[in-house]
Amino acid sequence: MADYIGAIDQGTTSTRAMVFDHDGSVVARHQVEHRQILPRAGWVEHDPDEILRNALLVAGEAFQGYQIRALGVANQRETTVVWDRRTGTPFGNAIVWQDTRTDRIAEALNRDGRGELIRHKSGLRPATYFSGGKLQWILEHVDGARDAAERGDALFGTIDTWLLWNLTGGRVHATDVTNASRTMLMDLETLDWDDELLACFGVPRAMLPRICPSSDPSSYGHTTEGIALTAALGDQHAATVGQVCFTPGEAKNTYGTGNFLLLNTGTEPVRSEHGLLTTVAYRFGSAPPVYALEGSIAVTGAAVQWLRDRLHIIGTAAECETLAARVPDNGGMYFVPAFSGLFAPYWRADARGAIVGMSQYDTDAHLARATLEAICYQSRDVVEAMQQDSGVTLDVLKVDGGVTANDLCMQLQADILGVPVSRPMVAETTALGAAYAAGLAAGYWNDTDELRANWHESHRWKPTWSPQQRAEGYQRWHDAVRRSLDWIEIGA
Ligand SMILES: Nc1ncnc2c1ncn2[C@@H]1O[C@H](COP(=O)(O)OP(=O)(O)O)[C@@H](O)[C@H]1O
Numbered sequence: 001m002a003d004y005i006g007a008i009d010q011g012t013t014s015t016r017a018m019v020f021d022h023d024g025s026v027v028a029r030h031q032v033e034h035r036q037i038l039p040r041a042g043w044v045e046h047d048p049d050e051i052l053r054n055a056l057l058v059a060g061e062a063f064q065g066y067q068i069r070a071l072g073v074a075n076q077r078e079t080t081v082v083w084d085r086r087t088g089t090p091f092g093n094a095i096v097w098q099d100t101r102t103d104r105i106a107e108a109l110n111r112d113g114r115g116e117l118i119r120h121k122s123g124l125r126p127a128t129y130f131s132g133g134k135l136q137w138i139l140e141h142v143d144g145a146r147d148a149a150e151r152g153d154a155l156f157g158t159i160d161t162w163l164l165w166n167l168t169g170g171r172v173h174a175t176d177v178t179n180a181s182r183t184m185l186m187d188l189e190t191l192d193w194d195d196e197l198l199a200c201f202g203v204p205r206a207m208l209p210r211i212c213p214s215s216d217p218s219s220y221g222h223t224t225e226g227i228a229l230t231a232a233l234g235d236q237h238a239a240t241v242g243q244v245c246f247t248p249g250e251a252k253n254t255y256g257t258g259n260f261l262l263l264n265t266g267t268e269p270v271r272s273e274h275g276l277l278t279t280v281a282y283r284f285g286s287a288p289p290v291y292a293l294e295g296s297i298a299v300t301g302a303a304v305q306w307l308r309d310r311l312h313i314i315g316t317a318a319e320c321e322t323l324a325a326r327v328p329d330n331g332g333m334y335f336v337p338a339f340s341g342l343f344a345p346y347w348r349a350d351a352r353g354a355i356v357g358m359s360q361y362d363t364d365a366h367l368a369r370a371t372l373e374a375i376c377y378q379s380r381d382v383v384e385a386m387q388q389d390s391g392v393t394l395d396v397l398k399v400d401g402g403v404t405a406n407d408l409c410m411q412l413q414a415d416i417l418g419v420p421v422s423r424p425m426v427a428e429t430t431a432l433g434a435a436y437a438a439g440l441a442a443g444y445w446n447d448t449d450e451l452r453a454n455w456h457e458s459h460r461w462k463p464t465w466s467p468q469q470r471a472e473g474y475q476r477w478h479d480a481v482r483r484s485l486d487w488i489e490i491g492a
């Protein structure tokens with residue numbers, strides 16, 4: 001009987017399980033959304049138990065009837081959970097990567113000089129985005145968490161670690177090197193937790209998981225049902241693998257809740273001078289780690305969700321395209337969706353959302369168009385930074401993720417960037433990358449050449465705007481970004 005590789009992709013808005021065959025084609029899938037818990041402005045939480053239930057549900061549905069040789073887990077990164085090792089009970093909800101409650105912690109680190117240490121050692125900059133500050137917040141604010149952590153009874157994990165712990169019946173407390181590289185607690189060169197970084201956030205080492213390769217036959221054990229767990233990696237790193245960006249200079253841009261552009265920079269970390277992050281792209285077994293430069297954008301698809309769930313001007317995310325297509329241009333309107341401040345390349349926690357340039361002529365259709373353009377302008381900002389940092393000039397942008405179903409948005413991306421945009425046949429590259437990493441460790445695929453042969457283009461959008469139209473639009477975008485800055489006082 002043929003066997004298959006399974007993947008769980010635990011994302012910010014939903015959890016999917018998929019089954020892949022040897023060609024990298026999806027043969028089964030199941031997906032469910034979970035609640036976005038917004039207790040107050042700037043706070044974003046998920047219920048860890050709901051996420052676990054959903055992961056078990058989707059895996060049960062998707063894997064039924066298939067012989068699964070190995071399973072890989074990909075996850076929303078940075079989102080932080082602390083739980084009691086004796087009972088498995090979380091110390092409150094998970095604090096999601098978009099949550100800005102730790103702005104004061106990040107600001108203090110930036111002010112007192114420890115920011116430079118963090119930047120150098122972890123490749124990240126103090127920001128609300130990463131796990132270190134979230135973990136510090138839980139230790140300081142959740143009853144009993146600090147004492148339990150000091151006693152060794154409280155465990156920390158990003159969502160990979162939480163799922164692995166539960167899938168293995170509490171036998172494995174591990175994370176992979178890509179997830180660890182998003183915490184501000186790991187030294188990028190030693191690939192180990194670093195005492196100076198732990199001290200910055202007051203984190204006891206005893207609560208931290210073991211750091212393992214992203215793809216490995218023995219690190220993660222088996223699920224309680226006996227399926228071999230052979231890979232774990234952050235979702236954006238998994239998408240890099242799914243897009244077969246195995247050669248330095250290859251990049252992908254994933255359009256989900258946020259956007260994340262990763263450029264493979266090879267086996268040495270490259271430090272950014274232009275607002276990007278340095279991160280581990282992936283590590284396969286005992287091979288040297290491969291690093292990436294990353295441009296992280298907090299709000300892209302989430303702005304479409306906002307039109308749907310808060311403004312109610314569309315009923316589904318897909319309707320954003322039909323609404324935006326009713327008008328030929330943005331009518332002068334620019335939307336900077338800085339709901340969590342601005343991430344790359346600006347890193348401005350003091351920014352907030354701004355819609356500028358409106359006149360009485362403008363309609364909901366212009367707002368829908370401005371939303372799609374905002375996704376594309378933010379991506380151009382990180383592409384520009386990436387080209388400056390690395391010297392790499394993209395001749396095509398490989399894309400994937402939920403928003404890439406929107407043809408108008410992808411056409412706008414080609415127009416705004418001035419570079420063709422290419423979407424692969426399997427747009428679920430995150431789950432595919434987790435499956436590839438798991439399948440490599442299990443001997444299902446022999447090497448990355450075999451994976452590369454599975455990559456096929458499904459669609460390519462070519463730029464149509466004149467250089468002048470492109471330059472004018474980009475100038476206006478920057479004018480709008482300036483107006484979104486300096487809007488809130490940090491910690492006020
Ligand atoms: N046709 C579409 N047009 C624009 N945005 C879309 C479309 N379909 C989905 N989205 C957006 O894509 C996001 C979901 O993409 P997905 O890759 O599943 O994200 P995640 O992994 O972050 O959960 C949502 O924010 C949704 O608003």
Ligand SMILES: O=P(O)(O)OC[C@H](O)CO
Pocket residue numbers: 010011012013075076077078097234235236256257258260296
């Ligand atoms: O769940 P996604 O696809 O929105 O990705 C979230 C990122 O991992 C956050 O860093």
